[in-house]
Amino acid sequence: MPQQQRAQLTRHSIMVAAAEEIDDVGFEAAKLSAILRRCETTKGAFYFHFSGKEDVAQALVARYREVLDEFRERWYQRAQSPMATLVGLTCDTARRLEQDVMLRAGLALACGHVGTDTDGWESLFDDLVGRAAERGQLRPGADPAAVARLCYAMVVGTNLLEASDLRRLATRLEESWRALLPGLVVDGARTAAAAG
Amino acid sequence: MPQQQRAQLTRHSIMVAAAEEIDDVGFEAAKLSAILRRCETTKGAFYFHFSGKEDVAQALVARYREVLDEFRERWYQRAQSPMATLVGLTCDTARRLEQDVMLRAGLALACGHVGTDTDGWESLFDDLVGRAAERGQLRPGADPAAVARLCYAMVVGTNLLEASDLRRLATRLEESWRALLPGLVVDGARTAAAAG
Numbered sequence: 001m002p003q004q005q006r007a008q009l010t011r012h013s014i015m016v017a018a019a020e021e022i023d024d025v026g027f028e029a030a031k032l033s034a035i036l037r038r039c040e041t042t043k044g045a046f047y048f049h050f051s052g053k054e055d056v057a058q059a060l061v062a063r064y065r066e067v068l069d070e071f072r073e074r075w076y077q078r079a080q081s082p083m084a085t086l087v088g089l090t091c092d093t094a095r096r097l098e099q100d101v102m103l104r105a106g107l108a109l110a111c112g113h114v115g116t117d118t119d120g121w122e123s124l125f126d127d128l129v130g131r132a133a134e135r136g137q138l139r140p141g142a143d144p145a146a147v148a149r150l151c152y153a154m155v156v157g158t159n160l161l162e163a164s165d166l167r168r169l170a171t172r173l174e175e176s177w178r179a180l181l182p183g184l185v186v187d188g189a190r191t192a193a194a195a196g
Numbered sequence: 197m198p199q200q201q202r203a204q205l206t207r208h209s210i211m212v213a214a215a216e217e218i219d220d221v222g223f224e225a226a227k228l229s230a231i232l233r234r235c236e237t238t239k240g241a242f243y244f245h246f247s248g249k250e251d252v253a254q255a256l257v258a259r260y261r262e263v264l265d266e267f268r269e270r271w272y273q274r275a276q277s278p279m280a281t282l283v284g285l286t287c288d289t290a291r292r293l294e295q296d297v298m299l300r301a302g303l304a305l306a307c308g309h310v311g312t313d314t315d316g317w318e319s320l321f322d323d324l325v326g327r328a329a330e331r332g333q334l335r336p337g338a339d340p341a342a343v344a345r346l347c348y349a350m351v352v353g354t355n356l357l358e359a360s361d362l363r364r365l366a367t368r369l370e371e372s373w374r375a376l377l378p379g380l381v382v383d384g385a386r387t388a389a390a391a392g
Contacts, residue, residue: 139379146375149357153372154346157353161345176349179342183335183379 011049013039015063018056019105027057027109057109064106068093072124082131083191086124087177090155094170104166125152137186147184154180207245209235211259214252215301223253223305253305260302264289268320278327279387282320283373286351290366300362321348333382343380350376 001009017039021030032053036046050056075089097104129148132138138147154176162169174192181188197205213235217226228249232242246252271285293300325344328334334343350372358365370388377384 141378142375143371146371149354149368150350150372150375153353153357153368154350155353156356157349157351158345160352160356161349172345172349175339175342176346179338179346179380180376182337183384184375188379 007049010039010041010045014041014046014049015056015059015102017041018053019060019102022057022060022105022108023101027053060102060106061110064103064110067096067100067103067106071096081137081191082128082135083137083181083185083188086128086151087181087191089124091170091173091177094159094166094173098167098170121155122152125149125155132185139184139186142184151180203245206235206237206241210237210242210245211252211255211298213237214249215256215298218253218256218301218304219297223249256298256302257306260299260306263292263296263299263302267292277333277387278324278331279333279377279381279384282324282347283377283387285320287366287369287373290355290362290369294363294366317351318348321345321351328381335380335382338380347376347380 014035017035018030020038021035025034030053032043032046035053035056036043050059071089071093075085075092078085078088080088097107125148126145129138129151130144133142133144133147138144155173158172158176159169162172178189178192181192185191210231213231214226216234217231221230226249228239228242231249231252232239246255267285267289271281271288274281274284276284293303321344322341325334325340325347329338329340329343334340351369354368354372355365358368374385374388377388381387
């Protein structure tokens, strides 16, 4: 294996190990020795790639943001209604979080340790619900800004409530969208089906 | 002033000072010395009432639970529809949280430091939404369990999003209930008015 490729593999396995450790015990309690044990890597190899625990955390947050940006790009490009885009994007992200420990750790770090940056999610909800309103797809009389905040609060709350067992997150989100949308948007039942 | 009354006042002022300190910097960073400065109390007086920072935290959580129990009792006794009870109770609690630093610290401690106890909120939502369903007050086809979780996630999410400025919490909750209820319950607009 070429040296550069091997180095990339090591870097990746350190990030996975750090993510697993952070996912299990949290950033504060995560120990460098435990991370090294998990990926069977030496201290020397670790410090070749990262300056410390904080540095890996930053890399995990950066990767989380990259992945989210890709997701958003992909869902925006599908020619669906704005609300279907919102439903599909949030449920798709939830399913990915269930499977991807690096993404879970990145999200936890982005929300907690590294800052309270909401990564543009709030403005994304505003944007999509605003577009739905422009197209007359919201229930008559509904205030787009309030609907956007309601949907965002629902997703944030569901994330928090299912944080201990993220395997249920996507299922719960889909259920909540199905309960929420029929009263909120025109043709809501069909929009909620975009979750699946 | 009788000695017992003076002792109660001191205990109360220590709890307020601890709550302010925890509200400002969080439990972990809260320092006993800062708490004593805030309430102008000696270490001796402090240790007469509490065995340490942890002990005050437990007292704040206990008070938070007592206050919530009173709130629930009061709102259950009013002869309103179950959904109006839910809306009124959550918005009333939010308004109280804005004004009462001991309650804010108690909530933060109950959710974070002391445990992840949800204080029966989840079952309260289940109970009230279930009753609304029995009375035929939910939108036809709505699944009561999913609606209860949706409402609970909305309230939890709104709490989290407004955590940095709880003065806005009640306003945001009222807005969200107003956006949510018309599509969720029969006569939803009138029910949402129970928030005010």
